Amino acid sequence: MSHPDYLERILTARVYDVAQESPLELAPRLSDRLHNRILLKREDMQSVFSFKLRGAYNKMAQLPPDQLHQGVIAASAGNHAQGVALGARQLGTTALIVMPVTTPKVKVDAVKARGGQVVLFGDTYDDAYAHARQLSTEKGLTFIHPFDDPDVIAGQGTIGMEILRQYQKPIHAIFIAIGGGGLISGIGAYIKRLRPDIRIIGVEPVDAAAMHQSLQVGKRVRLSHVGLFADGVAVREVGEETFRLCQKYVDEIVLVNTDDTCAAIKDVFEDTRSILEPAGALAVAGAKAYIEREQLQDQTLVALACGANMNFDRLRFVAERAELGERREAIFAVTIPEERGSFRKFCACLGNHNLTEFNYRIADRQEAHIFVGVQIQNRADAAHIAQALEEQGFKTLDLTDDELAKLHLRHMVGGRSPMAGNELLYRFEFPERPGALTKFLGCMSPDWNISLFHYRNNGADYGRIVVGTQVPPDEMNEWQSFLDTLGYPYSDESQNPAYQLFLG
Template identity: 35%
Template sequence: MTETPLELKDIQDAAERIKGQVERTPMRLSRTLSQITGAEVWVKFENFQFTAAFKERGALNRLLGLTEEEKKRGVIAMSAGNHAQGVAYHGQRLGIPVTIVMPNNTPFVKVQHTRNYGARVILEGDTLVEASDHANEVCEREGLTFIHPFDDKLVMAGQGTIALEMMEQAPKPFDMLVVPVGGGGLISGIATAAKALQPDIKITAVEARQYPSLLSELRNEPHVIGGATIAEGIAVKAVGRRNFEVCQRLVDDVVLVEEDAMERAITLYATVEKTIAEGAGAAGLAALLSYPSKFAGKRVGLVLCGGNIDTRLLASVLTRSLVREKRLANIRIIGDDRPGLLARVSTVIGDCGANIIEVAHNRLALDVPAKGAEFDILIETRDAQHTQEVVEALSASGYPPRKLNVD
């Protein structure tokens, strides 16, 4: 029997089915992000879900669609992140046994969170493909039901409930919705609901530059993908079959974003909206930052689809943003190796209102005189202009920086 296409009624039914079991997340106008991007930016905060990601919606809708026999036997999913936690959490709530297969290199915190939701976690394979193959083997051997992260009609319908909420929450119709794309479950559901309710709305898909799976498929080009990305949630080698069929009909544009744009978007969410976004969750904002002319003057809905970012990675992103904004600078001073030199240099820096973060003292560099000393000093300033003021003050005091990592 041929499966019917995903329709608005499927999404409306999903909304009724999952009502009260997932968060109806807030959507807010960001005046500051609007000023920065030139668009009227409305953010849907899906990182407010209990598992901090939108995946709960589709996972729950799929679990509620199981027969009683299927619920009793249990389900299995393959995921290294948000889908795993969504299936595990709602499976535990509903009393459904859950098995999750994860690659061996999955961060421990994600493994532990999934186990904390009561799931049996199997670590197998060095890649998602190997983990998926093993999940299918276990599924067949144990008679479980496979819960696909995106290529599933009920999953797509569950994700589409986000669009229903956004359209209800918006005081005026959107000009466009900007949606991150990995396998395509989220954008399939959102595009179906949004276009049914407002046919003239534009849907823009966003992919990480290293993983242009949807764009390649739409252009019928070879998939040249791979590499490290901060947006691991959308680092998918191929969109799902059902998802592609929807995207082919309903997606108006696909844009690719670079790593630095996603880092900047994560930083802006943290500093402007005071909220946490993972790389994939920030991809929509990264698109507005990267292609301002596409969105200028438009009323744009963004889906901040997840906030599960490793704390060390978040710290690195925020620190790198300080370097990018020239608020952290590494200066090198060479002077006579005599008592008080560092104190005098520190006084000049302090009098300028800058803060010394760390100092590295090097007497063994061969390009430094035998009676000299070299200091690498990491300073924190207000901005690039402030950094330049510190450099000029040091030069005027007889300690010109030999090297500066900002231009």
């Protein structure tokens, strides 16, 4: 089977009717801190604030005139939708965009403003994708795939062409976010043909690592569910062609967590005063993790700032988690005896460190449990604090990487109840749409008493709750059936040590 000549396709791609050659800029503060030269490829400066219009427009521009005239259709929750809508308007055709009903209004309005017709369908991208494919057949519209198409891949590959033209000195590595794989496939295909010495490194969230898992086992893997924070890369299964290209051209994939991503958003803001969306900051987070792992110095690294369609309401969550991601804050649960002098000894262990949070409520006559946030320089600093506390006989639990503690328990310390017998504690994620909480509650048996409930809106496309429920032991089978049929991702936190200390 013959494969496309991507070098030729990239060199002849039509993208500059709608896209600009984005700047390749030094990030001076980040470079100084990391002791390497960090260059940002500013795809967030495109007219749709994302690289996506390159591939979408190139695909449409290659269509025969009669096929283009019939119109195009796409499924997307954001950046691809805007690229298709803008490209269609530029080429004088119509674009129908199927978006999940959970898509924030700001993104729906952005597509409409660029001339796209919007159909809202389903809770997830997969729902929207299936409906778009059906409409494509029914209406005779050409489907514009977000990543698994040679013309789309070639359009994204023009970014690699620009990087080599803009910076002709040695480059150690280029870091690229991966969702479906179209962006890294195009860039990798171009770079490796001309500069095979440059490492092509993909970056994925730990909870949406479809390409990483696929490359590990040598075949495409479909994830049962994906994390929703970096929604621009929340893809369950990578493309067939993109997987083939990544097998050939990608040197490795670095995985990063939510806190790392939030810290990277802050890093880019401090250097550029631009606010990247989570997916747009993944490459920066990956570059930082790679530098730390390899103890790299005095090298030139390129990171793609690939999108800036950030929901404003999400900034609160990003700001809270950036300090954790930058290893500037540690969170501990500390147990001290309820006796005179204990608090003084506890404070002495913290030395000159600033407290970022302090929560305490008396638990019993013998022990007190303290939830404390401490400003630190690095993770080694946190380890020293924990060691000092332990040496004083204070049992210390590091909660810095505990999602339940960071999202919920820090706001609920002191909620222990002697009446909460047979209590189960679960975390749930659900689409942030009208009726989601009602659906959750309506599915539960009226015999199960809710003993704890915490919900906090972080401005994301999804909500997160923690629920304490009193379920009789002989009804555990019914409880499991409820979980299985609910359809929301969940996590059993009943044995979580932080829960046992403060709420159990």
